[in-house]
Amino acid sequence: MEHITTPPWAMLAYLVAGVLFIMALRGLSSPATSRAGNRYGMIGMTIAMVTTLLTHGVASLPEIAGAIAIGGGLGFVTARRIKMTDMPQLVAAFHSLVGMAAVLVGLAAYLNPIAFGIAGADGVIEVQSRIEMGLGIAIGAITFSGSVIAFLKLNGNMSGAPIMLPGRHAINLGTLLGILGLVAYFTQDQSAWVIAVITALSFAIGFLLIIPIGGADMPVVVSMLNSYSGWAAAAMGFTLHNTAMIITGALVGSSGAILSYIMCKAMNRSFISVIAGGFGAAPEASSGGAAKVQRPWKRGAAEDAAYLMKEAENVIIIPGYGMAVAQAQHVLREMGDLLKKAGVNVKYAIHPVAGRMPGHMNVLLAEANVPYDEVFELEDINGEFAQADVAFIIGANDVVNPAAKTDKSSPIYGMPVFDVDKAKTVMFIKRSMGGVGYAGVDNDVFYMDQTMMLLADAKKMVEDINKALAH
Amino acid sequence: MDFISILSVFVMACFVGYYVVWSVTPALHTPLMAVTNAISSVIVVGALVAGAAEGSAISKWLGLVAVVLASVNIFGGFAVTERMLAMYKKKEKK
Numbered sequence: 166m167e168h169i170t171t172p173p174w175a176m177l178a179y180l181v182a183g184v185l186f187i188m189a190l191r192g193l194s195s196p197a198t199s200r201a202g203n204r205y206g207m208i209g210m211t212i213a214m215v216t217t218l219l220t221h222g223v224a225s226l227p228e229i230a231g232a233i234a235i236g237g238g239l240g241f242v243t244a245r246r247i248k249m250t251d252m253p254q255l256v257a258a259f260h261s262l263v264g265m266a267a268v269l270v271g272l273a274a275y276l277n278p279i280a281f282g283i284a285g286a287d288g289v290i291e292v293q294s295r296i297e298m299g300l301g302i303a304i305g306a307i308t309f310s311g312s313v314i315a316f317l318k319l320n321g322n323m324s325g326a327p328i329m330l331p332g333r334h335a336i337n338l339g340t341l342l343g344i345l346g347l348v349a350y351f352t353q354d355q356s357a358w359v360i361a362v363i364t365a366l367s368f369a370i371g372f373l374l375i376i377p378i379g380g381a382d383m384p385v386v387v388s389m390l391n392s393y394s395g396w397a398a399a400a401m402g403f404t405l406h407n408t409a410m411i412i413t414g415a416l417v418g419s420s421g422a423i424l425s426y427i428m429c430k431a432m433n434r435s436f437i438s439v440i441a442g443g444f445g446a447a448p449e450a451s452s453g454g455a456a457k458v459q460r461p462w463k464r465g466a467a468e469d470a471a472y473l474m475k476e477a478e479n480v481i482i483i484p485g486y487g488m489a490v491a492q493a494q495h496v497l498r499e500m501g502d503l504l505k506k507a508g509v510n511v512k513y514a515i516h517p518v519a520g521r522m523p524g525h526m527n528v529l530l531a532e533a534n535v536p537y538d539e540v541f542e543l544e545d546i547n548g549e550f551a552q553a554d555v556a557f558i559i560g561a562n563d564v565v566n567p568a569a570k571t572d573k574s575s576p577i578y579g580m581p582v583f584d585v586d587k588a589k590t591v592m593f594i595k596r597s598m599g600g601v602g603y604a605g606v607d608n609d610v611f612y613m614d615q616t617m618m619l620l621a622d623a624k625k626m627v628e629d630i631n632k633a634l635a636h
Numbered sequence: 637m638d639f640i641s642i643l644s645v646f647v648m649a650c651f652v653g654y655y656v657v658w659s660v661t662p663a664l665h666t667p668l669m670a671v672t673n674a675i676s677s678v679i680v681v682g683a684l685v686a687g688a689a690e691g692s693a694i695s696k697w698l699g700l701v702a703v704v705l706a707s708v709n710i711f712g713g714f715a716v717t718e719r720m721l722a723m724y725k726k727k728e729k730k
Contacts, residue, residue, distance in 0.1 A: 186675045187652055193660045193668050196724035203667075203717050206675055210710055217684045225696065231685050232700045236707025243708070244715035252666055252716075259673040259713060262705045266679050269702035273686035273695040280689030281682075293639060391669055398676045399646060403683065406637050410678050412649040417672040419653030424665060512670050517662065524665030524700075536727035542662050 171220060174410065178216040183508035185209030191418060196537050213409045244601030249398050249532045250489045253387055253521040254320045264371075267305025267397040268364060271298050274404055275360050283404060292352045299348035301400030302360065303367040308393040310371030318375075319521060325380025333377060334441070340370045340439045372616050378439065385428045385439045387522050392421025424523050429544075431517035433569075433579035462537050462598070465617030467629030470592050473617075475634060477554035477590075479510045481546065483583055484526055485519050486605055487560025491623035494533035497559060500627050501535065503634040512549070513540045514583060516564035547584055556588035558610075562595075566608045591616040667720045674713025680706035 178385035185205045192202015218229070247255050275298060278284035283294035290298070307319045331334065344366050351359045378386055399414020431435050474480055482501065488494060513535060519526040530540055550556060559564055568575040569582045585591050591610060597620055598611070610616055619626050660668050683706055686699025 182678070186678070187656060189671055190653075190656045190660065190668070193664045193671070194724075195661060196664065196721070197681070199664060199667065199721045199724070200718070203714060203721060206671055206717075207714050210675065210678065210680075210714070213678050213681055214684065217681045218688070221685055221688045223689060225700075228700055229684065229703060232687065232703035233707045236704035236709075237711035239704075240708035240710065240712025241715050244712040244719060247716065249720070252670075252720075255712075255716065256666075256669050256673060259709050260672075262709050263673065263676050263679060266677065266683060266702040266705040266709075270679060270682035270686060270706070273692075273698040273702070274682065276698070277686065277689055277692035277695035278693070280691055282683060344674065373692060391672060396678045398679045401679055401682050403642060403646070405682050406642060408642075408645055409682055410638075410681055411642060411646045412652075413675050413678045415646055415649035416653040416656070417676040419650055420657045420668060420672045423654070423657045424669070427662075427665075465710045495649060515663075522666060522669065524662060524668070527663040528666045530724070530726070531720070531723035534723075534725065537663055537724045538727050540663060578703070 171406070175216050175220045177385060178212055179407055179409040180412075182209040182213040182216075182409040185212070186409070186416060190420065209409070215392065216402060217561060233447055249528055250492070251320075252525060252528060253383065254316055256522060257312050257316040257319055257387055257390065260387075260394050261309050261316065263394040264305045264308030264310075264312060264390075264397060266304050267394075268309060271305060271404075272301035272360070272364070272400055274298055275355075275357075290355055295355060295398075296348060297400050297403040299351045299360070299363055301397055302364055303348065304346050304397040304400055305395055306364055306367030307371035307374070308390055308397055310368045311375045311386075311393070312371075312390050314372055314375040315383060315390060318380060319383055322556060325383075327379040328376040330377070332375070333373065337370060340366055340373065344370065347369055374440070377441075382432075382434075382439050382592055383520050384518055384520075384525075385413060385425050385432075385434075385436075388421050388424035388428055389440075390421070392418050392425060395419075395421055406496070410628050425618050426478040428523060431581065433581070435575070460612045462612050462618055463616065465592065465619055465628060467619070467621075468633045470617065470619055471630045471633035473590055473592075474504055474509065474555050474557070474630075475507050477509055477545045479512070479549070479553045480504060480555045480557055481512050481514050481550065481553045481588070482557045482559065483514045483516075483561050483565060483585070484559050485516075485561025485564060486526075487562075487621055488527070489520065489560070491560065493559065493624040493627050494529050494535075496631060498530070498533040498535050498632065500631050501539075503631060511539065512546060514543070514546045514585065515540060516543050516561070516581075519561060524557050543581060543583065550584045550587040553588040555592060556583070556585040557592045557594075558585065559594045559627070562608060565610055568607075568609060568626055585610060586613060589615060593617070594619045594621070594626050596620065596622060663724075664721075667717050670713055670717040670720065674710055674717065677706040677713065679708035680710060 189206030192198045274281045395417025402410025569580040683702035
């Protein structure tokens with residue numbers, strides 16, 4: 166039962182790395198301190214890696230240096246080139262790599278337990294390590310296959326529509342119980358087939374868990390997989406008795422869990438119902454949408470919109486994912502600049518579920534050079550619509566739908582929404598009157614007296630408004 | 637370290653994580669995910685142990701592949717976070 170003893174200085178170094186990771190997250194409490202935080206993270210990672218290399222007799226330094234160079238180069242180039250609109254896919258892809266790495270490390274530890282200090286000279290692995298290893302591999306495999314599906318859905322290689330297998334709850338539950346049962350059996354029998362079946366079943370369950378979840382719920386899924394990747398790292402940390410891994414695993418695990426919670430709350434959906442899947446399927450026509458098709462609405466032109474906004478005192482812009490799809494963030498910022506020059510007070514309002522991942526819209530606006538102190542969260546700005554002359558909605562829909570407040574039968578009922586109906590004028594950019602939001606519900610905002618529908622491609626419309634403003 | 641002290645570190649870290657993450661401003665949730673991605677690749681420690689050890693050729697190669705995957709994440713994760721954070725600017729005071 167003897168471990169390869171880690172020297173005290175190394176244990177201390179891992180602890181320092183762990184603390185630096187905590188500080189990396191702490192830095193994100195404000196944009197001003199965030200970059201320093203990121204540096205702490207990098208230093209922590211360097212310390213962890215160097216310490217490991219120094220304390221383990223390295224028989225293969227060239228190979229290791231090569232592996233780091235290949236992976237690092239690939240990661241760096243991808244990070245430089247990726248478009249900000251594609252961030253959710255990138256994060257999903259990165260999650261899958263952490264998952265796969267956890268599986269590989271787990272299998273390597275199984276094959277060479279003596280090197281990991283979890284077995285005596287006879288090669289019999291300690292019982293406690295077997296549980297940790299089994300769980301680590303299982304969580305890693307689930308993270309991997311789940312993230313691959315999330316990536317394919319976000320990247321458009323796979324339809325965002327949920328795929329519902331008959332009896333899927335029974336299949337999933339059975340598979341999960343099977344994995345846990347095998348981990349328990351693994352403590353008695355360390356044969357290779359046990360670990361192989363655990364790995365295979367876990368890959369399968371990750372796949373099965375994510376395919377029934379629709380595109381609209383992807384922010385929750387990405388956050389959830391973020392959490393899993395953390396727990397996988399933590400499980401491996403237990404196997405390796407490594408504080409840096411355990412602290413990090415716990416941090417990342419809680420981070421993902423909290424983000425999932427925030428996303429669920431912002432959609433007024435329970436975590437269980439998201440996991441159960443099926444949201445975003447063909448909308449049921451029961452919510453009375455069909456009966457209200459022929460209601461009068463007003464169409465506005467770019468010139469009217471420009472004139473009204475120029476005369477306004479306060480304009481609140483509400484961007485949604487449609488803005489990102491139309492790549493309208495840069496022209497939108499130009500519009501903001503033109504309005505500010507005309508003396509208008511411009512603010513941006515962002516709903517927690519705008520975009521395809523938590524905080525996505527903030528990054529897109531930041532990329533377009535919108536100062537972050539002009540961008541506000543839902544609860545901070547919702548009281549200001551009563552003083553707003555114009556609420557300018559671009560690429561958003563469900564997040565301004567008053568049905569969420571009034572219509573109990575609506576699928577988005579209970580979701581917190583912007584009170585745009587309190588603004589003097591509402592401008593709503595939309596491609597046509599036909600389409601509805603992600604949740605497939607009609608929106609009363611279209612038909613309000615003070616609403617002006619601006620029907621066009623979002624980028625084209627904002628460009629036209631800018632032309633009119635520049636006059 | 638025995639199991640109980642490891643477990644203590646884990647439980648404490650969960651609490652620290654809970655409070656630290658709630659203090660992250662929602663505007664930075666995307667960078668948060670990118671950076672947690674990068675740091676969860678601390679799993680590279682295990683990959684290095686496997687890749688550096690002698691005794692099992694398969695184990696060594698599994699370790700090396702894991703080093704490649706984790707390195708993609710480490711370098712990619714930190715670099716993309718840095719890139720995003722550099723975009724967040726305050727209003728210019730004139």
